[in-house]
Amino acid sequence: MADHSKPAHTEDSGSAARRGKPTLRTIAEITGLAVTTVSRALSDAPQISLETRKRVREIANEIGYSPDRAAQRLKTGRTNVIGVLLDPHEEILGYGTSIMSGIAKALQGTAYHLIVMPNFLNKTNVEAVHYITRNAMADGLIFSRTEPLDPRVRLLSDLGFPFVTHGRTELSTPHPYVDYDNFTFSYQATKRLIAKGRRKPALISGPADFTFAGHLQHGFMTAVREAGCAYEILSGIDLDSPAGAIRDRVRQRYAESDPPDSFMCGGEVCALATITGMSDCGLTLGREYDIVAKQTSHLLSAIQPQVETIYEDLTATGEDMGRVLLQKIGGESDVSKLQLLLCPQIPSSFGMAG
Amino acid sequence: MADHSKPAHTEDSGSAARRGKPTLRTIAEITGLAVTTVSRALSDAPQISLETRKRVREIANEIGYSPDRAAQRLKTGRTNVIGVLLDPHEEILGYGTSIMSGIAKALQGTAYHLIVMPNFLNKTNVEAVHYITRNAMADGLIFSRTEPLDPRVRLLSDLGFPFVTHGRTELSTPHPYVDYDNFTFSYQATKRLIAKGRRKPALISGPADFTFAGHLQHGFMTAVREAGCAYEILSGIDLDSPAGAIRDRVRQRYAESDPPDSFMCGGEVCALATITGMSDCGLTLGREYDIVAKQTSHLLSAIQPQVETIYEDLTATGEDMGRVLLQKIGGESDVSKLQLLLCPQIPSSFGMAG
């Protein structure tokens, strides 16, 4: 069927003989169609006849064609790249890996690639973002450690550059985010401590810069106010502190008067460090004190099952962020559809004693 | 200085007025040079006069020019991308994040970007590698979990595609790698247990598939043979096992006869799980048994300081891998220069009692 009646291109040029990746031209030569037609057919343009579309697609599969990303990018200006700002000092167990696995899962089957943009490259995070947008290095951005007045969010919103944050802001212009409901987590966790008979829970909160720290604190405060019990927000340390620092601080606190009798920990490392610090003081978990913690891996529950935990699935979070970002890039303008607040799944055991 | 005596290009076309990123053409128009000359000047070609090179570079800086990666990639075939095969189920604390931070650090300042290629995308790792090379999606590849006869290494070697592995193989054709000397680690760790008076160390080794498991075992065996003491290689679990499984297995083992009196653990999770399992049996670390473990984060030493540890710096490893890969891509053909065996730093305390 494929005849050679068509006059050759100006010259012999490379022709399909050039050993290498098949291109649109290869398909064009095989089918006798023009390159343009092949391009359109593959993108399922309605102006190309159904029969042609089918034929082209078959040939493409047969010879293992896959479009050249560089050429597409050059022509369209779209990079087909999603960037994730990696923070090197995440104290949360498996944070980076889980989030990335999740994003990658969402991107699977799409034309998008995931590229890691460490933000220690440039001095501040904002500068990194500036650089990325200025040089059009990605079509969308994902990042975490969101601050209430996050300058990155401001910048990207102004530029109209697609992004999703892990965590909310308090900025007036709404933007896509995926967040864990840390208020509910903290509220339920603290209530659980009180339900167990504890009368002075202590909170080890996130670094004050970040929005989620406020949510943790709010949930905690709501629970203690409802119960009308004493409380404490442990100063000097936060969830970013190294385990050793948390341990020391807990021990030191117990050398002082009127110590707390239970802990609300936002992370596993924090819980483990707290237990060690308490153990240094001769206190036993479940007897002299209790802990409820957020769980992001399977370590804590295997090592210290007495710690009651509420799970946050970071891989799922990553997947959600990927999906949301793709929708945003795809033109979804209803921001409310791009804001996900993931509900903590409270273990049934929590309800029984509460 | 910049005069308009030069005839305009065929038409007014976009000209530099087109609001957007500056390109070579922008610089050409400013300086009055040809695009080719500008390109050459920026790449420091010796055929361009020194004065011109300097002038071009100055203008480029001034207007904030940075080359379009897509265009470069299209023209040269080089992607300026380094791919890292991410394994979603790394039980080693902070593995993914550390390695990536390290690689990113090595890539900083170069034209290379780091892109994450999760290998659950395609069925097997080899298929992922196949896909990546076939579609020229990167200039080099980094991956871990190396097997003695790793099929990925085979494939990439055959293709002449640049790569570095984290871990060695037993293949006859040498290839670039960065590896931790797990033999020495295991040997020293085990000797330390024996020096502390233990007479039946147990090894919890890596998954049998991976090369490093053999190294761990070899070091362990060398130490126990030298001492002529009893030993055990704990079956049914390995460093990839979830903490809960390790804990259960340890407990179960102690219900049987003739249990070990010490443990060589290749990871922190493993050590913590072991301690918990032993504690379930009423046994106390440092009294009834000892543990030496490999440390990759600061968690273990803060939580369980009685566990003696030898540190493996994964960020440094990532950085080394990045550097080695760049050298390989840069044309370094002396493979011996591209093989790094990182020495465990044995704590001074180890020597004292040994």
Place this chain on the structure above:
DNA sequence: TGCTGAATTTATAACGTTTTAAATGGCCAG
């Protein structure tokens, strides 16, 4: 017959870079 419009296909020009081969101008030997 010739015109109109719909359906399908096509040629051409771009995107920004690098590569190849050629041009320009200055200088010196013949």
Place this chain on the structure above:
DNA sequence: CTGGCCATTTAAAACGTTATAAATTCAGCA
């Protein structure tokens, strides 16, 4: 002068794709 050689600069083509505008075919209809 002519020719040749050097140093420097240049024009044109190419990489593989898509967007724009134009061409081709064919049916329907006046």
